[in-house]
Amino acid sequence: MSRKQNEGGKPRKAAQAKQFTVNEPSELLAFLLIHLASMGRNSVKSVLARGQVSVDKRVQTKYNFPLEVGQTVSINTEKAVEAPPLMGLTILHEDDAIIVVQKDAGLLSIASSKDEQEVTAYRQLMAHVRTFDPKNRIFVVHRLDRDTSGVMMFAKTEKVQQSLQNNWQEAVKERSYVALVEGKVRKPEGTIQSWLKESSTLKMYSSSHPNDGQHAVTHYKLIQASDSFSLLEVHLETGRKNQIRVHMEDIGHPITGDKKYGARLKPIGRLGLHARVLAFEHPHTGKLLRFDTGIPKLFLNPFKNAAPAPQAGQAPKKQR
Structure with a gap:
C-alpha cells in the first residue's frame, strides 16, 4: 500500500509542513524553539525525536545538529509513526552513519540460524531506522555475547560497515x-x-x-x-x-x-x-x-x- 493512501484505499492528503530558512548559524533545537515559540520546550523535543523535522529534505533528530545559512528546515505538522519501543537496548548516539547502543545482558546482538525468531539488538534497530524510511538498513560492525552487557556500534550503510571493520585497530x-x-x-x-x-x-x-x-x-x-x-x-x-x-x-x-x-x-x-x-x-x-x-x-x-x-x-x- 502506498504511504500516501489510507487503509480504505483513498489517497491521503500530503502532510502539511512549515518551512523556515536559516539566516544565521545555529543548532537545530535552538532554531526550533525560536520558530515554534507557541509550543513548549518538551513538545518541540518530541517533534524532533519523532522524526518530524527535516533539514534540506533529510530527517534530523539530533538536538545539536548544526544549521548553516541558507538551509531549509521543514516541520511536518502531521504526527509521524513513532518507532517501536526498544527492549533491553538504549540508543546512546545516532547519526547518518552509525548507531551506538547500550545492550542489556540476555539480549542477542544478532540471531544465528537456530535463533531466527528471537528478539535481537539487530532486529530492533532495523525496525527503528525503518520507521523513518522503509529503505533504511543497519549493518553489524562487532558483537557482544548474549550474556555480556554494554556499549556496541552498528553502521547505517555497508560502506561505513566495511570502513570500520577494515580499519578497526586504527x-x-x-x-x-x-x-x-x-x-x-x-x-x-x-x-x-x-x-x-x-x-x-x-x-x-x-x-x-x-x-x-x-x-x-x-x-x-x-x-x-x-x-x-x-x-x-x-x-x-x-x-x-x-x-x-x-x-x-x-x-x-x-x-x-x-x-x-x-x-x-x-x-x-x-x-x-x-x-x-x-x-x-x-x-x-x-x-x-x-x-x-x-x-x-x-x-x-x-x-x-x-x-x-x-x-x-x-x-x-x-x-x-
Missing part, C-alpha cells in the same frame, strides 16, 4: 570492559597473551603451541578485591571471540556466572562481564567519540558485606 582508540571474577587477583595489573582456537564443541581455548590459532592480548587492572571476588578493568589489544572469558580462566580467575569457562559461582545472577567504554574516530567526520557506560551497580554487590582483601605483604586484621 579507528578504535579505546575498548574496555569491567569483569567480576572469582577469587582474589593478587597482581594489581597484568597482561595475558595466547593463541586462541575453537574446539569442535565451539568452545574457545588457548593453544599450548605458539602461532597455533589467533593471537590474543588482554590487559587488566585490579579495581577492587575481597577474598572471594575481584573486579577488574580489562582492555583488549585484540578482539577475538570469547577472548576475555578464556583468558580469565587461563589465570585461574574465571568470570562469575561463566560455567562454560570454569566458573563455579553466580553471585549476581548473570555473567560478570560488561563492555564499559568504546572510543573511536567517526567514519565520516574523523571526530573522536567516546562512550562510557560506567560500572553496573550489580557488579559491586559482592563487595558490600565483604571485608577488603589484605594487600600484598599485609597481614590480615585479627577479629575481635
